[in-house]
Amino acid sequence: MAGRRPDVPYTLDDMAADAIGLLDALGIAKAHVLGRSMGGMIAQVLASEHADRVLSLTSIMSSTGNPVLPQAAPDVMAMMMHPAPDPMIDPEGFLAVRLAFARRIAGTGYPFDEEAHRAILLDEVRRSYDPGGTARQIAAMAVAGDRRARLANITVPTLVIHGVDDPLIPPACGQDTARSIPNAVYLPIEGMGHDLPRDVEERTIDAICNVMAGRSSAEGT
Numbered sequence: 001m002a003g004r005r006p007d008v009p010y011t012l013d014d015m016a017a018d019a020i021g022l023l024d025a026l027g028i029a030k031a032h033v034l035g036r037s038m039g040g041m042i043a044q045v046l047a048s049e050h051a052d053r054v055l056s057l058t059s060i061m062s063s064t065g066n067p068v069l070p071q072a073a074p075d076v077m078a079m080m081m082h083p084a085p086d087p088m089i090d091p092e093g094f095l096a097v098r099l100a101f102a103r104r105i106a107g108t109g110y111p112f113d114e115e116a117h118r119a120i121l122l123d124e125v126r127r128s129y130d131p132g133g134t135a136r137q138i139a140a141m142a143v144a145g146d147r148r149a150r151l152a153n154i155t156v157p158t159l160v161i162h163g164v165d166d167p168l169i170p171p172a173c174g175q176d177t178a179r180s181i182p183n184a185v186y187l188p189i190e191g192m193g194h195d196l197p198r199d200v201e202e203r204t205i206d207a208i209c210n211v212m213a214g215r216s217s218a219e220g221t
Contacts, residue, residue: 006143008136008139009139010136010140011140011143011144012038012041012042012144013045013049014140015042015140016045016046016049016050019033019042019046020046020050020053023053029053030052030054030055031053031054031055032054032055032056032058032212033046033047033054033055033058034058034060034208035058035059035060036060036061036062037060037061037168037194038062038137038140039060039062040059040061040062040063040177041062041063041141041144043058043059043062044057044059044062044064044147044150044151044154044177045147045150047154047156048150048154051154051156054156055156055212056156056159056211056212056214057157057158057159058159058160058161058208058211059159059160059161059174059177060196061161061163061166061169061174062160062162062169062173062174063169063173063174063176063177064146064147064148064151064173064176064177064180065145065146065147065148066146066148066176066180067146069172069173070172072167073167073168076101076104076105076167076168079101079104080101080168082097083131084098084131085097087129088129091125094121094125095121098121099121102117102195103117105166105167105168105193105194105195106193106194106197107163107164107191107192107193107195107197108165108191108193109165109191109192109197110191110192110197110199110200111197111199116198147180148176148180151181152181152182157183157211157212157214157215158178158181158183158184158211159184159187159207159208159210160174160177160178160181160185160186161174161187161189161204161207162177162186162187162188162189163193163194163195164188164189164191164192165190165191165192166194167194168193168194169194174186175188185207185211187207189203189204
């Protein structure tokens, strides 16, 4: 906000370069790229800066970095930034805090599957627990800047999916993403927040398969 760029350990461009490195290591020349939330921002960078490696782009519940777009609801941001108890010391306290956040950012149109969220949180903790990593990722998003000029250069088939009830990355951000990418298909989902309920899986998978096949409709027509 002061017009100075802070020094951060890594950027979205670095994470996109990591994805390219993985494709190289696996011997994959081109791939269909899909990203959700921050992953959507990384996917956007991949499609704009590594066009020769991307077959299609799906950006889910993400944004362009346009500074005039609405921000997260204040209570949502406060919940996201509030530290949770250490899961190694207080696993139930950790789960209570993280589940409350997951419930807050979920949409109101579909049942909240607490057991599924609990299982995901426990899997994530078992894989790696590094609160500092979350802070570094937020910093990387904060300094990424406005990507609209970069997005205007994307030529691959593109789908933008966004929940109409998203309180973390408001739907205007998804709309801006779709407007910024030539010929992008925009799929708003009523009742969905910053989550992917099981009840929308079939619809979203069909839409993603359509864009991968180069079809222009998100609804399969």
